[in-house]
Amino acid sequence: MTTANSRADEIDTSWPARLHSLWLSAQDVENVEEMARHVYAAMLAEDEVLAVTGSRWEGDRLRYLRVATTTQSTTTTTAAAGTAAGRPVPPPEPGRAVGRPVVHHHDLEAGAEGFAPEGRALADAGARYALESRFRLGEDDWASFSVGLAEPPGDPAALTSRLVQLSEVLVVSNRRIVEARDHERRLIEDAFLAEASLQMDASLDVQETLARVARLAVPAVAEGCAVHLFADLGGLAPVASAHVAADAQPWLADLARDDPWFADLVDRAVRSGECVVLSGEELDGAPFGPHTDGPGQPVHAVSVSPLRARGKALGTLTFIYHRGEEAVAGTRLLDNLARRAALAIDTTTAYEQRRRHVEQLQRHLLPNALPVWPAADLDAAYEVADDSLEVGGDFYDAVVDREGRLAVVIGDVCGRGAEAAALTGLARHTLRTLLEDGVLPELALQRLNTMLLDQGTTRFVTALVAVLAPDGGGGCQARLAAAGHPSPLVRRRDGLVEEVRVAGLFLGVLPDTDLQPTSLRLGPGDSLVMFTDGLTEARSASGVFFEEHLPEVVRDCVVEEPETAAGLVARMSAFRATGSDDTAVLIAHVKGAAG
CATH class of the missing domain: 3.30.450.40 (GAF domain)
Structure with a gap:
């Protein structure tokens, strides 16, 4: 049952x-x-x-x-x-x-x-x-x-x-x-692309970015990678390459640079504007594939993706596959990676170009060389601390007037950018012209103040002017005037550091600057140290201003040796944890022996 x-x-x-x-x-x-x-x-x-x-x-x-x-x-x-x-x-x-x-x-x-x-x-x-x-x-x-x-x-x-x-x-x-496999592959690809973007965007140096683009894809995408960019004279030129095998890297670099077949392939990708993938019989005549010798023998496929960013054709991104044509990355990954690489390359290239332009403009706002003067040696240093790619307003200059006296100038225009640069050029050249004619420091600053008010500028200027004249005893008599600028320091021959109090209001704000000039004697071996507030306002991690250590640092750094101004700026840079203001330093060291 x-x-x-x-x-x-x-x-x-x-x-x-x-x-x-x-x-x-x-x-x-x-x-x-x-x-x-x-x-x-x-x-x-x-x-x-x-x-x-x-x-x-x-x-x-x-x-x-x-x-x-x-x-x-x-x-x-x-x-x-x-x-x-x-x-x-x-x-x-x-x-x-x-x-x-x-x-x-x-x-x-x-x-x-x-x-x-x-x-x-x-x-x-x-x-x-x-x-x-x-x-x-x-x-x-x-x-x-x-x-x-x-x-x-x-x-x-x-x-x-x-x-x-x-x-x-x-x-x-x-x-x-x-x-399910497509979903998993997309997750992996998206994670890779996100990491690639982070790595490529981590540097604003062009060469470093190009190297990162090549290294990121090897071996994650393919065994070899080459990047070509358009050169200044037109035409594509190799700028970076990488291969998973160290001994194959020179081979790939040579091909990217010299091989006609390779050059024609990357040109084809640029002309078509689309990713080109070759495998099997399509590699006949190429420096890759089973009919070649050396590192190219096991290559099964090659892909070339055009690099375009912000409407511009930048170059190409080439991948070399040894793993088999079935393992060639999909068009979605290749196009996405090429787009991100192009943006990173274009951004860093634009940054580098602008940085060069800013450096060139900044150099034009400073003297090409300091004059040689019998009674004193001059030394200057300038550091751009801000990474905003805007021209700073710090400046310095030195001229010998018609009477043979040495006039030294240091100043700072409020803010950065094109307006600050224009005002910097106006201030420096105005003071230079007046001081060459022998105008006293306080009168030169007052004339500049009048000019700034006439211009209707919204920015103020600080400046310090000192005129040195030999006193016949081996030293110099100095007359100083300052308009809202940090007071200079004098380092005596015996190491004593003194602050020179010079009072006056900012330029370009009020008609009366209330300038109060002062005079002092610089003996043989003494140094007059002039600087902008980027030096004094640099802060340590604990919030301490460099100004508190400045007398001690001046005593140690400002000696009868070359590069004293650069040494002073270097000490400040090592100290600074916060603060991003430019810094200018100008030092006049009196020569001669005590009489």
Whole structure:
């Protein structure tokens, strides 16, 4: 007697139960091979079926053939890359929708023309008759799922229906696997692109950015990478390259620089404006591929992506693949990486150009050389601390007037940028002209104040002027006037450091600057140290101003040695943790011996 519980424990081997099990398996399998084993087993459970085959095609090229019989587990044969199957019967017509199976019947004893190599495999398994289901998986990607029988089926409609159902399971399973892999690949690609952007944007140095672009992609994208950019005279020139193998790097660099085939390839990519990918026979005549020697021998594919940013063609990004043409990065990754690389390169190039322009303009706002004066040596230093690529307002100058006296000037225009640069040039050249004519320091500053007020400028200027004249005793008499500028220091020959108090209001604010000039004597070996507030207002990490250490640093740095001004600025730079103001230092060191 059969009970309900015993019936429940029996395994249901009916076709609906097997099909249901297959649909469940289709949700979990991770690759087509695993799904194929489930499908083959389901069909081999049919009483009439002796063997099954599954084949994957790319156009008329066989990618692989799998065979399973009732007595033998699944075996897979992979066709040689590029080998055509020579199949007389064409694949599913191009207009047929993906996943719509078409079933063909084949009498294997009659030769089954157009059913190779599946027909031979089924005949070898003892089949004399076959049913074949063909279905499209992609644009040029299709598959064939076939069953071999000892004789025509007793119920052709039922077997055909089951063959179609299993084909549809394979289509759905393949779609899910492809979508899962595409999703995973996109996540990996997006993570790589995000990291690549961070790395490429981390530097504003052009050469460093170019090197990072090449290094980032090796070996993440390909085994080799070369970057070409348009040179100033037009035409593409190699600017960076990298290869996973150290001994292949010189080879790749030479090819990128000298090989005509390589040059034509990158030119083609620029002209087309699209990514160019070459593999297989397309590499004939190239310095890559199986017909070449050396490091290029194992190259299977090459891709070249144009570099464009902000509407400009910048160059190309070339990848060399040793890993096989099937591993060539997708167009989405290549285009995205090229776009990000182009933006990084364009940004750093623009930054470098502007930095050079700012440096050139800044040099024009400073004297080309300081004058040689018999009674004193002059030394100056200038440091740009701000990274905003705006011209600063610090300036200095020195002239010998018509009476043979030495006039030294240091000043600072409020703010940065074009307006500050224009005002800096006006202030420096105005003071230079007046002092060359022998005008006293306080009068020269007052004349400049009047000119600034007439200009209607919204910025103020600070300045310090000192005029030195030999006193006949080996030293110099100095007359100083300051307009809102930091007071200078005097380092005496014995190391004593003194502050020279000079009072006056900013220039360009009020008609009356209330300038109060002062005089002092500089003996042999004494130094007058003039500077802008970038020196005094530099702060340490604890918030201490460099001004507190300045007398001590001047005593140590301002000695009878070259580069004393540069040494003073270097000490400040090492001290500074915060603060980004430019710094100018001008030192007049009195020569001669005590009388």
